[in-house]
Amino acid sequence: MSEPVSRPPGLVVAPELPDIIPQKTPRKGLLGFIIRNPAMAAGIFILGFMVFVAVFAPLLFTVDPTALAPSRRNRVPSELYWFGTDQLGRDIYSRVIYGARVSLMVGFGVAVLASIAGLMIGLVSGMVRWTDGIIMRIVDGMMSIPPILLAIALMALTRGSVGNVILAITLAEIPRVARLVRGVVLTLREQPYVEAAIAAGTRTPMVILRHILPNTLAPMIVQATYICASAMIVEAILSFIGAGIPPTVPSWGNIMADGRTLWQVRPHIVMFPAIFLSLTVLAVNLVGDGLRDILDPRMAKRI
Amino acid sequence: MSGFLLRRVLATIPVMGFVALFVFSLLYIAPGDPAAIIAGDQATPADVERIRAGLGLDRPYLVRFAEWLFRVLQGDLGTSIFTSLPVSDLIAQRIEPTLSLMVVTLILAIVTAVPLGVIAAWKANSFIDRAIMALSVLGFSVPVFVVGYLLAWIFSLKLDWLPVQGYTPLAKGFWPWLENLILPAVALGFIYIALIARITRATMMEVLQQDYVRTARAKGVSEKAILFLHALKNAAVPIVTVIGIGVALLIGGAVVTESVFAIPGLGRLTVDAILRRDYPVIQGVVLMFSFVYVLINLIVDVIYTLIDPRIRY
Numbered sequence: 001m002s003e004p005v006s007r008p009p010g011l012v013v014a015p016e017l018p019d020i021i022p023q024k025t026p027r028k029g030l031l032g033f034i035i036r037n038p039a040m041a042a043g044i045f046i047l048g049f050m051v052f053v054a055v056f057a058p059l060l061f062t063v064d065p066t067a068l069a070p071s072r073r074n075r076v077p078s079e080l081y082w083f084g085t086d087q088l089g090r091d092i093y094s095r096v097i098y099g100a101r102v103s104l105m106v107g108f109g110v111a112v113l114a115s116i117a118g119l120m121i122g123l124v125s126g127m128v129r130w131t132d133g134i135i136m137r138i139v140d141g142m143m144s145i146p147p148i149l150l151a152i153a154l155m156a157l158t159r160g161s162v163g164n165v166i167l168a169i170t171l172a173e174i175p176r177v178a179r180l181v182r183g184v185v186l187t188l189r190e191q192p193y194v195e196a197a198i199a200a201g202t203r204t205p206m207v208i209l210r211h212i213l214p215n216t217l218a219p220m221i222v223q224a225t226y227i228c229a230s231a232m233i234v235e236a237i238l239s240f241i242g243a244g245i246p247p248t249v250p251s252w253g254n255i256m257a258d259g260r261t262l263w264q265v266r267p268h269i270v271m272f273p274a275i276f277l278s279l280t281v282l283a284v285n286l287v288g289d290g291l292r293d294i295l296d297p298r299m300a301k302r303i
Numbered sequence: 304m305s306g307f308l309l310r311r312v313l314a315t316i317p318v319m320g321f322v323a324l325f326v327f328s329l330l331y332i333a334p335g336d337p338a339a340i341i342a343g344d345q346a347t348p349a350d351v352e353r354i355r356a357g358l359g360l361d362r363p364y365l366v367r368f369a370e371w372l373f374r375v376l377q378g379d380l381g382t383s384i385f386t387s388l389p390v391s392d393l394i395a396q397r398i399e400p401t402l403s404l405m406v407v408t409l410i411l412a413i414v415t416a417v418p419l420g421v422i423a424a425w426k427a428n429s430f431i432d433r434a435i436m437a438l439s440v441l442g443f444s445v446p447v448f449v450v451g452y453l454l455a456w457i458f459s460l461k462l463d464w465l466p467v468q469g470y471t472p473l474a475k476g477f478w479p480w481l482e483n484l485i486l487p488a489v490a491l492g493f494i495y496i497a498l499i500a501r502i503t504r505a506t507m508m509e510v511l512q513q514d515y516v517r518t519a520r521a522k523g524v525s526e527k528a529i530l531f532l533h534a535l536k537n538a539a540v541p542i543v544t545v546i547g548i549g550v551a552l553l554i555g556g557a558v559v560t561e562s563v564f565a566i567p568g569l570g571r572l573t574v575d576a577i578l579r580r581d582y583p584v585i586q587g588v589v590l591m592f593s594f595v596y597v598l599i600n601l602i603v604d605v606i607y608t609l610i611d612p613r614i615r616y
């Protein structure tokens with residue numbers, strides 16, 4: 001590296017200038033992350049708390065969330081029943097804690113399934129020209145049906161179960177992911193490095209795997225978090241109006257549906273699951289915003 | 304202009320066609336016997352047989368679809384299993400409350416969200432901006448029925464300012480009608496306001512960096528005129544787009560809001576149909592709402608060309 005290079009006479013190379021702007025050394029580690037992204041850190045903390053609650057539900061001083069007890073119906077929150085009891089005498093605290101399982105399962109399940117399916121459809125649509133017109137017309141048609149109504153229609157056709165709720169919401173969310181991925185793919189395939197790869201004789205599957213796919217991941221992960229948040233809300237809405245999880249399974253939407261008739265005299269039945277649901281969705285949204293700022297700085301500036 | 308209009312209207316026909324095909328096909332994609340699904344839970348085997356014969360399952364799929372579509376185009380959406388009334392009559396009976404709720408929400412959302420977004424962009428990164436943006440994240444996170452119960456609890460039960468639940472037809476006077484719609488509209492509009500405010504802020508921030516804004520400032524145009532005359536006009540297209548797309552949120556949210564506030568509209572009709580497993584009603588409501596949604600976005604596209612003469616298709 002330090003070999004003397006022969007220069008034409010008279011050419012002087014400027015000496016390296018000392019760095020006059022002091023290097024900013026960002027604080028490393030967990031504390032630094034929290035200082036730089038306080039909202040995202042709060043989101044991760046709340047989400048972590050909810051996951052903890054869901055996993056260790058049986059150990060958190062809960063009783064059987066489906067146990068009926070006519071003798072202790074409609075209690076207000078007390079030392080014994082922290083969140084009170086509902087019309088059938090079930091312990092609302094236990095139901096809310098167990099409800100975290102359903103919400104998280106639906107949120108993560110829909111986010112993962114919709115991302116995978118949307119990614120595949122979007123890749124095909126963006127890479128295989130002749131399929132694009134057909135796929136996009138179908139996607140346009142599906143996007144013309146408001147997602148909650150589509151999920152309601154699907155749930156009206158099948159029996160209520162956690163699996164069916166996940167599938168119904170997934171189907172309603174796929175078109176949006178497919179659209180996003182297709183858009184990214186269309187801009188990527190015009191990039192010189194993709195053209196170079198194709199010109200060098202790389203086969204299409206390899207082009208997709210090596211050059212296209214990695215670049216779609218960042219916007220898709222961000223999108224997946226928003227899907228997760230919206231799926232949790234849709235699940236609660238479906239359960240609330242009686243088109244979702246079976247009423248025996250404790251889910252936040254179901255607990256609110258149970259509390260609906262009594263909400264004017266016992267507002268806490270509706271409010272405790274409502275607080276948990278809102279906090280969880282808020283946490284997922286905060287994580288999503290944080291990921292967007294980190295993974296996709298250009299988009300962060302715009303929105 | 305008329306050429307564009309014609310092309311744009313024609314372009315919605317395939318979209319509506321796919322919506323119709325999709326809504327029609329759902330019944331057959333779903334696991335189980337389509338006739339049994341339509342007949343509902345309380346049907347006798349004879350009922351199921353009768354419906355199966357009516358469906359004409361022996362004939363080709365596309366022929367059945369064409370026949371069904373032909374009836375739908377004539378306004379025949381089928382017959383409700385539970386009430387034995389035509390679905391189109393049921394929808395007509397329930398449309399006023401839903402339409403009222405959505406119009407009031409739409410107006411409320413636009414008149415609050417756009418100024419909020421403009422102020423947030425104008426005072427970017429200030430305390431006001433952060434407060435408005437925090438409110439918008441909250442709007443995306445708190446589900447519509449939670450906002451609804453909270454508002455009803457505070458303003459109806461505790462303060463007794465507004466009626467708790469119910470609906471008064473417009474024919475009985477403007478104020479009684481509006482009084483019942485204020486809380487539902489605020490609840491339903493919360494997420495919509497968050498969405499519109501966010502987009503308004505983002506586009507306004509971009510527009511405010513343009514040269515003509517600097518020129519306007521340099522020649523002494525007042526800040527108010529710069530924001531609302533110069534900048535907002537040029538930021539209008541994305542804002543109008545998101546108002547159109549966001550109507551999907553309103554439609555979905557209306558179903559829940561009507562449940563919370565006991566409004567006898569299409570949402571109530573849908574929820575009752577779910578509980579009674581009255582599939583033809585659900586199908587009719589989904590189809591009608593999708594048609595309205597496509598129509599609104601068609602209108603939005605036409606509005607573009609009016610507010611922005613640069614857009615030519």
